[in-house]
Amino acid sequence: MRLYRLTLASIFQRKAWAICAFAVLVLPFALPAISSATEKPILVQPARIQAAWSALWVCAMVWGLLTAAKEGESNSKSGLGEYFLTTGLSATRQLFEIWLAVFTFIAPLALITGFICLIGAAPGDPLERSMWIVLNTQYVLLFLLVIGPLLALSAALSSRFGGIAGFASTLGLTIYGLYGVGYLEQMLKLEANPILQSIWTLSPHYRFADLTQRLYFKTGALEATSFQGLIIYFLGILAIQAAFSRICFRTRIAA
Amino acid sequence: MKIRKSSLFINTSLIGLGVVALTYVSGTVLRDSALNSPLNPFGIKGSPYGEVFAMAMQGPIDREFHGAMNQGGAHHHQNGENCDKCPDTVRKEPRPGSKNFRTYLASLQQGTEERTNPKAASEAHRLYLRRKTEDKLRFAYELDPSHYANYTSLHFFLTEPQLGTRPELTPSAAKLAEETIEYCMRQNYDPRPALTAAAAASNILELMFNDHSWNETPKFTIAQMKQYLGVLDFCINRYVELAREWDNNGNWELLSPMRIKECDERFHFIGKFRESAVGTISRLEGELQVAN
Numbered sequence: 001m002r003l004y005r006l007t008l009a010s011i012f013q014r015k016a017w018a019i020c021a022f023a024v025l026v027l028p029f030a031l032p033a034i035s036s037a038t039e040k041p042i043l044v045q046p047a048r049i050q051a052a053w054s055a056l057w058v059c060a061m062v063w064g065l066l067t068a069a070k071e072g073e074s075n076s077k078s079g080l081g082e083y084f085l086t087t088g089l090s091a092t093r094q095l096f097e098i099w100l101a102v103f104t105f106i107a108p109l110a111l112i113t114g115f116i117c118l119i120g121a122a123p124g125d126p127l128e129r130s131m132w133i134v135l136n137t138q139y140v141l142l143f144l145l146v147i148g149p150l151l152a153l154s155a156a157l158s159s160r161f162g163g164i165a166g167f168a169s170t171l172g173l174t175i176y177g178l179y180g181v182g183y184l185e186q187m188l189k190l191e192a193n194p195i196l197q198s199i200w201t202l203s204p205h206y207r208f209a210d211l212t213q214r215l216y217f218k219t220g221a222l223e224a225t226s227f228q229g230l231i232i233y234f235l236g237i238l239a240i241q242a243a244f245s246r247i248c249f250r251t252r253i254a255a
Numbered sequence: 256m257k258i259r260k261s262s263l264f265i266n267t268s269l270i271g272l273g274v275v276a277l278t279y280v281s282g283t284v285l286r287d288s289a290l291n292s293p294l295n296p297f298g299i300k301g302s303p304y305g306e307v308f309a310m311a312m313q314g315p316i317d318r319e320f321h322g323a324m325n326q327g328g329a330h331h332h333q334n335g336e337n338c339d340k341c342p343d344t345v346r347k348e349p350r351p352g353s354k355n356f357r358t359y360l361a362s363l364q365q366g367t368e369e370r371t372n373p374k375a376a377s378e379a380h381r382l383y384l385r386r387k388t389e390d391k392l393r394f395a396y397e398l399d400p401s402h403y404a405n406y407t408s409l410h411f412f413l414t415e416p417q418l419g420t421r422p423e424l425t426p427s428a429a430k431l432a433e434e435t436i437e438y439c440m441r442q443n444y445d446p447r448p449a450l451t452a453a454a455a456a457s458n459i460l461e462l463m464f465n466d467h468s469w470n471e472t473p474k475f476t477i478a479q480m481k482q483y484l485g486v487l488d489f490c491i492n493r494y495v496e497l498a499r500e501w502d503n504n505g506n507w508e509l510l511s512p513m514r515i516k517e518c519d520e521r522f523h524f525i526g527k528f529r530e531s532a533v534g535t536i537s538r539l540e541g542e543l544q545v546a547n
Contacts, residue, residue, distance in 0.1 A: 035303035039509045042444045047303040054297045092262075182294035201285065208290050212298045226289050229280045236276030243269035246262070 003084055003094055007071050007101035016067070017105050020059040024109050028052035028116050045121040046216050052120075053139070053212045056113040060106055060147045061174050065154045068102045069167035072155030072249070081159070081251030095159075095249045099152040106147060114140040123218065134221035135214060142209035145234040149241035150174055156245035177206030204237050300397045309399035388412065396431075400438040401448035403521060406431075410458050432459050436486065446497035447518060453490035453525045459483050460532050467539055477543065480536050487529055494522065 011017060032038075032047035075081040075098060084094055114136045122132050150170055158166025181203045188196055208230055214220070222230070284290065299305045376384065392409040399405060413428045432455040439452035460483050463475040498518075501507050507515060 032303065034307065036306035037303045040303075040445050040506070041509075043303045050298050050302055050304065057297070092265075179294070179296050186294065201281065205285065207292075208284065210292075213292045213295060216298050216302065223289060226284075226287050229284045229287065230290070232276050232280045233284045236273045236280070239269045239273030239276065241273075243266040243273070246266055246269075 001097060003075075003080075003089060004097035004101050006080075007098050008104060011067055011071070011101060011105060016063060020063050020105075020109060021112075023055045023059055024052070024112050025116075027055045028113075028120060048121045049117055049215045050212060052113045052116050053210075053215070056109055056143070057178075057210070059109060060143075061171055064102060064106045064147060064151055065170050065174070066163075066167050067105070068099070068151040068154040069158035069163045069170070071098045071102065072158035072166060073163035075155075076159040076250050076253050079252070085251050091249055091251050092246055094251060095152060095156060095245060098155050099148075102151050102155070103148060106151065107144060110140050110143050110147075117215065121215075128218065131221045132215075135211065138222050138227055139209075139211040139215070142211065142230060142234065145231070145238065146174075146177075146206050146209040149238045149245070152245045153241050153248075156249040159250045160248050173204070174206060177204040178210055179207065181205055182207055205233075209234065301399065305398040306402070309395055309402045309405050312395040312398065313404060400435055401442055401445075401451050403447070403451045403454060406435050406451050407454055407458075410455070414458075414462065428462070429459065432456070436490070439490075440493070443493075443497070446494045446501060449490050449494035449497060450518065450521050450525065453487055453494065454521070456483050456487040456490055457525060457528045457532070460487065461528075464532075464535050464539075477536065477540050480532075480539070484529075484532060484536060487525075487532070491522075491525065491529065 028048045028051045031051035032044050035043065035047040037043040037047040072095075075094065081091075081094055085091065089097075117136050118133060122129050150173070153173075154166050154170040156166075157169055160166075181200060184196065184200050184203070188200060211222075214222075293300075295301075299308070389409075389412060392405070392412050395405045396402070396409045410428055410431060413425060413431060435455040436452045439448035439455070442448035460480060463480050463483070466475050467473045498507075510518075
């Protein structure tokens with residue numbers, strides 16, 4: 001795990017993670033002060049939930065994917081990947097260790113967000129409260145299942161095509177999966193098109209992992225069957241993205 | 256070679272597994288209505304942040320609205336004054352280094368928005384402008400459907416006649432009003448949405464009166480008018496009830512005096528409208544009885 005420790009230490013030294021930690025810890029309590037919750041105190045908790053999860057998504061999409069891209073690129077560019085290859089660390093293992101180092105920063109951020117929702121915005125009713133705990137746990141799991149493979153993909157694409165290309169394409173894919181598919185669906189409702197319909201079906205529907213509105217409107221926890229379906233769905237995407245990342249990942253820049 | 260073969264096997268297996276898993280569940284997941292939530296990036300529409308952005312959009316909405324009405328001309332009137340009196344039309348020359356930096360910035364903004372094309376906008380361009388404006392107004396409305404000004408701006412835009420001269424209760428305006436009433440009636444912790452709902456009910460009533468005045472065979476019956484008068488009364492009562500609650504818990508103090516004044520003015524206006532609506536309905540009822 002030498003590459004893991006090295007990557008972890010270099011991310012830690014750069015200190016940009018502190019901005020994400022600040023955003024995830026402080027914004028849920030600071031942002032409601034600029035929302036209409038100042039006029040309607042009853043809205044403080046919904047505003048806090050929204051700020052907490054939005055801050056997490058933004059941090060993961062911007063800082064998380066960018067850090068993964070940077071690490072993937074520097075591993076292949078600096079000769080570090082080649083060095084570790086000579087020590088017997090396979091390319092897949094290198095990708096895994098780089099991914100794990102970035103994930104070590106992202107996972108606690110998700111857990112903190114879930115925790116803030118539990119302590120800072122839990123409903124008073126006991127039945128709603130138990131559902132609240134389940135829903136937050138489901139949200140954290142789905143979030144990690146979505147963002148995890150994307151971090152690996154970002155690192156892998158960057159090792160082959162450079163940091164900017166790797167970051168931009170993964171960020172684009174995430175935004176498309178979160179919101180683009182929804183707009184595509186709206187277009188398809190207005191006018192059916194078999195080609196676009198196929199693209200929509202084959203697209204990664206990350207929007208299912210965004211449960212902010214379920215929390216906001218207190219819609220309740222996901223049914224076990226629906227949640228199970230989602231887990232299998234995102235595991236399927238994870239398998240495909242893992243294979244893709246393995247294929248793309250390079251330990252050195254091609255001559 | 257052995258490594259390459261095993262790597263190929265792993266990759267193929269992963270893709271195969273993924274495809275099998277997706278084929279197995281994607282049909283169920285994509286059709287599961289419980290998983291479908293409205294398209295709303297970061298949940299901003301209808302949220303406490305959306306309400307703040309909706310307020311902040313008042314300026315751009317004003318400009319867009321008049322931009323579309325002026326067929327592409329971007330300047331906006333103040334208080335319904337005509338162009339000659341409107342202070343925005345008095346050209347302010349850019350004065351770099353001016354002490355009054357705000358005036359300088361305003362002149363720069365005016366310069367970027369000024370229409371210099373001597374030719375009027377074409378039919379197609381006008382249609383495009385109207386569509387863009389409607390999108391913006393609808394976006395502002397969706398951010399906070401209970402916002403009085405955003406709802407009324409969109410309503411006036413939708414009912415503003417494009418070909419004729421008379422505002423009509425079009426299906427889109429009626430649907431907007433119904434949706435607004437429904438949304439506002441769910442907000443039972445703030446009196447202000449009740450005023451927006453009352454405005455929506457009064458807009459429907461006004462357009463029903465217009466229909467009676469201009470059409471020989473009116474589409475709307477007196478019973479329908481009375482039904483909306485009932486809705487209007489309900490909204491007014493809800494406002495009074497919630498306003499009293501806010502008096503008791505001191506929530507009004509969280510609002511600026513300007514916003515409180517705004518509420519009072521709107522309430523006063525709706526009260527006046529209600530009085531005249533009752534009069535109009537009884538007049539129309541009387542006319543119908545005489546005709547029969």
